[in-house]
Amino acid sequence: MALEKQKSFEDSPLWKLKVRLQFSGWLQYIIHAIWALLMWIITGVGWLVGFWPVFLFWLPLGIATFLSISLVGTVLIVKYGMHPTERIPASKMDLNVFDLMRKCHSCRSFQSRNLSSQHHAELMEAVQHHSQQNQQLGQQPVRFEYVNVRLTIWPVVGAHEFLVAIAPREYNRLSIIDVGRSLQKIVLHATRMGMATCWIGPGADQESIIQHLGDKFDPTKDHVICVCAMGYESMFKPFLIRLIQKLQRKRLSLSELFFTDPSFTLPLKTDSPPFNEYGRCYEVCQWSPSSYNGQTTRCAAVTDRIEGEERLIRFDFCSATTSRYYAAVALGIWCANWETGCVALNKRGHFAVLLPEDRGNEAFSDLPKYDVSWVIGDETKTAIINGMF
Numbered sequence: 052m053a054l055e056k057q058k059s060f061e062d063s064p065l066w067k068l069k070v071r072l073q074f075s076g077w078l079q080y081i082i083h084a085i086w087a088l089l090m091w092i093i094t095g096v097g098w099l100v101g102f103w104p105v106f107l108f109w110l111p112l113g114i115a116t117f118l119s120i121s122l123v124g125t126v127l128i129v130k131y132g133m134h135p136t137e138r139i140p141a142s143k144m145d146l147n148v149f150d151l152m153r154k155c156h157s158c159r160s161f162q163s164r165n166l167s168s169q170h171h172a173e174l175m176e177a178v179q180h181h182s183q184q185n186q187q188l189g190q191q192p193v194r195f196e197y198v199n200v201r202l203t204i205w206p207v208v209g210a211h212e213f214l215v216a217i218a219p220r221e222y223n224r225l226s227i228i229d230v231g232r233s234l235q236k237i238v239l240h241a242t243r244m245g246m247a248t249c250w251i252g253p254g255a256d257q258e259s260i261i262q263h264l265g266d267k268f269d270p271t272k273d274h275v276i277c278v279c280a281m282g283y284e285s286m287f288k289p290f291l292i293r294l295i296q297k298l299q300r301k302r303l304s305l306s307e308l309f310f311t312d313p314s315f316t317l318p319l320k321t322d323s324p325p326f327n328e329y330g331r332c333y334e335v336c337q338w339s340p341s342s343y344n345g346q347t348t349r350c351a352a353v354t355d356r357i358e359g360e361e362r363l364i365r366f367d368f369c370s371a372t373t374s375r376y377y378a379a380v381a382l383g384i385w386c387a388n389w390e391t392g393c394v395a396l397n398k399r400g401h402f403a404v405l406l407p408e409d410r411g412n413e414a415f416s417d418l419p420k421y422d423v424s425w426v427i428g429d430e431t432k433t434a435i436i437n438g439m440f
Contacts, residue, residue, distance in 0.1 A: 074203045074256055079291040080130065083122050090115030121290055129160065129208055129287050137162050139283055142245040148395040151243055152335040152388055158247035159296060160288035161209035161280060165199070170244055174281065177240040178214065181233040188232065188402055188423065189225030193218045193276075195234060196267050202278065203259035204251050206292055210280035215260055220274045224379055225404070228422060230276045231383020232390075235339070238279065239391065247284035250384075252277045252342045252377055277380060302337050302346065309333060309350045313367070313415050319352050325363045326352060332392035339388045341381035347371045348378075348385040349419040353411070365400075365426045367410070369419035382422055389425060400427045 072078040090111045097108030127133045143151055166174065178195050180186070187193065195214040202213055216234055218226040238248045255278050261268050268275070306318035319326055321333045341347055351367045368386060370378040386402065393400055403426050407415065415421060 073205045074259075076130065076205075076208060079206050079208070079289045080122065080126055082291050083118065083125070083289065087115055087118035087122055090118060125289050129285075129289055132163055134287050136164075137283070137285055139164075139167065140245040140247070143243050146243070148391055149331040149335055151239060152391065153338060155239060155242045155248075157249045157296075157340060158280070158282075158284045159207050159249065159292040160285045161207070161211070161247060161249075161282040162285045163209060163211075164283060166212060166246070166282065170246060173244060174237070174241055174246070177237050181236045186233065187229040188404070189223060189229050191219045191223045191226040193226055193229045193233060195237070196264060198263050200263045202263060203256035204278070204280070205254045206289075206295065207249050207251060207254070207280055208289065208292070209285055210249065210282060212281045214279045214281060215264060216276045216278065217268065217273050218276050220270075220272055222375065224375070224422070227276060227376055227379035228383040228386065231380035231385075232387045233383075234277075234279055235384040235387035236391070239387070241281060245283075247280075247282055249280040250277060250340050250342075251280060252380070276376060301344070305333050305337055308337060308346070308348070309352065311352055311354075313351055313410075315349055315351060315369075315416065315419055319350075328363075328396075329393070329398060330396060332389055332396070332398075335388040335392055336385050339381070339384045341384070342377035345372070345377070345381065347374065348382045363427060365424045367405075367421060367424045369421050371419045373418070373420070379422070386423065386425075393425070398427070399429055400425050401429075402426075 069078070072081055093111040094108055094115055097111065100107060143154060146154060165171075175197065178197070182192075182194050184192055194217050196217060197212070197214055199212050201211045204210065214234065214237065216230045218230055234250075238250075241248055257275055260275050260278060261270070264275075305321050309319035309321060311317045311319050321327060321329075336348070336350070339348075347370055349369045349371050351369065352363060353365045353367060354361050355364045356362075357364075366389075368382055368389075370382055372378050390402070402423050404422075405424050405426075410421070410424075
């Protein structure tokens with residue numbers, strides 16, 4: 052019954068109007084206009100009352116005027132590009148790995164210029180490097196196709212160059228994790244070059260993507276997981292997008308993400324030995340992107356008594372929801388940040404998918420659901436090192 056109601060709503064004219072506005076790039080301005088209209092209505096009510104109290108006339112009048120002027124200015128400047136040409140941002144070569152990962156954020160407004168030939172060539176080199184099968188955790192290959200066209204997306208404005216992440220059509224969770232892990236490494240490399248990026252999942256129209264991929268996409272074998280906008284950040288952006296960015300800057304605390312038990316009830320003391328050896332690795336995972344800023348990844352640190360001493364042996368990474376795609380992509384992004392941080396700190400380890408009997412005899416919870424572990428120390432097959440920083 053609930054599914055029928057949802058389907059019925061999505062077939063309604065109101066929903067279709069919302070989708071049309073969303074993918075035509077007008078929705079963020081329409082919402083701004085609605086706020087301005089509401090303020091004008093309140094101002095009109097204050098006028099009719101005749102008493103003109105500050106809170107019912109002068110205050111809403113000021114807000115309505117500000118919103119109206121900013122709306123017109125935003126449409127002209129952002130939607131129609133009536134602004135001076137912006138410079139290409141400087142590279143971030145001087146940043147250490149952890150500061151680079153903290154600087155990495157989702158860009159919501161892009162310049163109209165194309166990537167420079169040098170940046171495009173270096174980006175494609177990074178894509179090729181991180182798409183290699185020996186760089187991935189799973190056995191099924193994933194790939195990233197570059198397209199230079201304005202895809203149907205929301206709420207990002209101005210984006211016209213994208214990497215489309217494609218996995219095999221038959222669902223394989225490790226492949227989805229590989230998409231997040233590999234693409235995040237590409238994103239970090241692009242950020243160091245001075246480029247801006249934005250992960251786009253639910254806000255991308257699949258039909259539009261497949262149409263523009265053409266013969267690069269086989270619907271019988273391929274599945275589009277997400278897209279990532281690539282380009283140069285613009286300082287000009289709609290008011291609504293600025294608000295969204297501020298709201299999405301909030302993050303869960305480390306005590307809500309890292310734990311010391313498989314039931315995820317005891318917070319990990321990240322500033323106490325031996326866990327503090329991993330320093331800012333916790334921080335960059337805390338700030339890793341996820342769909343709608345859901346922060347669906349959790350981590351349990353596992354210790355064991357070895358030669359009479361309690362030692363840290365691995366970190367288990369788990370998904371806190373049953374999401375088949377977006378939680379897996381987010382976990383892959385988390386893994387990329389964690390791995391990059393460990394390499395920077397010279398903390399040896401490798402990823403492995405452990406069977407329940409290999410993880411111990413503890414009673415594991417259904418959620419968060421186990422996905423992969425970072426096992427401390429060397430192994431026969433050396434862990435893949437990025438090597439591109």
